[in-house]
Amino acid sequence: MTGPARRVVADAAGRAAEILGGLPEPALRTPEERSAAAEAHAAARRVRGVFLERHAAAVYAELTGDLSRPLGLAELCAAAAEACPGLVPGPEQLAADRARPQAAKEGWEVDQGLFAAAVLRGPREGLHLLEAMRRPTPRALAAQDAYRSAGEADLGSVRLERREGIAHLTMCREDCLNAEDERQVDDMETAVDLALLDPAVEALVVRGGKMTHPRYRGRRVFSAGINLKALHAGRIGLVDFLLRREMGYIAKLNRGLSDGGGWWERPGGKPWLAVVDGFAIGGGCQLLLAADHVIAGADAYLSLPAAQEGIVPGAANLRLTRHGGARLARQVILLGRRIRVIEPDARLFVDEVHDPEEELDAAVPGCADRLRGEAVAANRRMLVEAEEPPDAFRAYLAEFALQQARRIYSPDVLGKVGRFAAAT
Known part of the structure; x- marks a missing residue:
């Protein structure tokens, strides 16, 4: 059915490749050559966009055996590259870009974003993909026996320890203030999977560990956000970081794991506590914004510096309006307002504020213990269903996939990432 249309896509991709092949590497192009490359990409993307608007559901059905086979987003993109040449970048194109800093890439990931957005726009296909992304990772399945026996696991940038029915996830990128990159996303997802799979765990605690960074040596820090040095170096991928993070471990914290069972037997996740230091x-x-309860030291602050970085702050645009209303959301996201946890508006983010030296550590066990219990788990599941229906999350992610793909290759972002990386 899509054979002739696929040939149109392949032909358009071939014409673009011929033009790009006659140009220097992206970093060496003149302004005129950059314009020629941009037009070549745009022409091919217009053809891909029309194809996906008409045939995304058919392609997804083919790749997943009419939705009988769950494929994660990375697997799905790889399968699409093989089945529909020219629709998404192939492994050689991705590998070439992977070896370049962000400002010197060709930008093939934009086409992955176009494809992901088209799949997520379809209610049936998009929800199937979101379910696939919430399956336990192979790494977690391989590690679960050892973890359950020992009650702990050191995953590299995250340490996991089970104590009296509570799983403690400690982010421990000591050198970079827990700034996230692909490694930490993989470690966090593995830790979340292990905790959710563990029948002895009733609730989770997420906290930052003590830092070795010169400015915060010996002090706990929650998170400095995205690792801007990794972004500058080209090691923050659209599929493997920006989309996987939202559809993977944060979605699992929010909604639980998908284990392939029927809707009547799927677990709904476990309550979890965020502890904010610094x-x-x-x-x-x-x-x-996804946590069930948040406690913080009185000296801590919160911010979403999306305007300064030039990118979209994950699902914060979806969730922050629910937490703080439209006016506060615009102040924080558009204008970069920083909120100290002792301000009145911080109570929309943080449930309890404690003295960081004398009270915060002591408050953690009691707060975590209050989140235990089957009735708590069932009711938090119903709260999530009411606050963020799956279809609302799917529709948001469809637009996020497209906008974030464009953002990370926009001239203003490419001009900023080097300056931000040098300043950290």
Whole structure:
């Protein structure tokens, strides 16, 4: 059915590749050559957009065996590259861009964003993809026996420890203030999977560990957000970081794991507590918007510096209006307002504020213990259903996939990432 249309896509991709192949590497192009490259990409993307508008559901059905086979987003993109040449970048194109800093990439990930957005726009296909992304990772399944036996796991940038029915996830990128990159997203997802799979765990605690960074040596820090040095170096991928983070471990914290069972037997996740030391910037602040309970040291602050970084702050645009209303959301996201946890508006993010030296550590066990219990888990599931229906999250992510893909290759972002990386 889509054979002739696929040939149109392949032909358009071939014409673009011929033009791009006659140009120097992206970093060496003149302004005129950059304009020629941009027009070549735009022409091919117009054809892809029309194809996806008409045939995304058919392609998804083919790749997933009419939705009988769950594929994560990375797997789905790889399968689409093979089945529909020219629709999304192939492994050689992605590998070439992967070796370049962000400002010197060709920008093939934009086409992955176009494809992901088209799939997520379809209610049936999009919800199926979101379910697939909430499956336990192979890494977690391989590690669960050892973790359950020992009651702990050191995953590299995250340490997991079970104590009296509570799973404690400690983010421990000591050198970079828990700034997230692909490694930390993978470690966090593995830790979340292990905790959710563990029948002995009733609730989770997420907290930052003590830092070795010179400015915060020996002090706990929650999160400095996205790792801007990694973004500058080209190691923050659209599929493997920006989309996986939202559709993977944060979605699992919010809604639980998908294990392939029927809708009547799927678990709904476990209650979890966020403990904020120092600051929760960017992605750290995004985490708080999904937490069931948040406590913080009185010296902590929160921010979502999306305007300064030039990118979209994950699902914060969806969730922050629910927490604080439209006016506060615009102040924080559009204007970069920083909120100290002792301000009245901070109570829309944080449930309890404690003295960081004398009270915060002591408050954690009691807060976590109050989140235990089957009735708490069932009711938090119903709260999530009411606050963020799956279809609302799917529709938001469809637009997020497209806008974030454009943002990370926009001239203003490419001009900023180097300056931000040098300043950290």
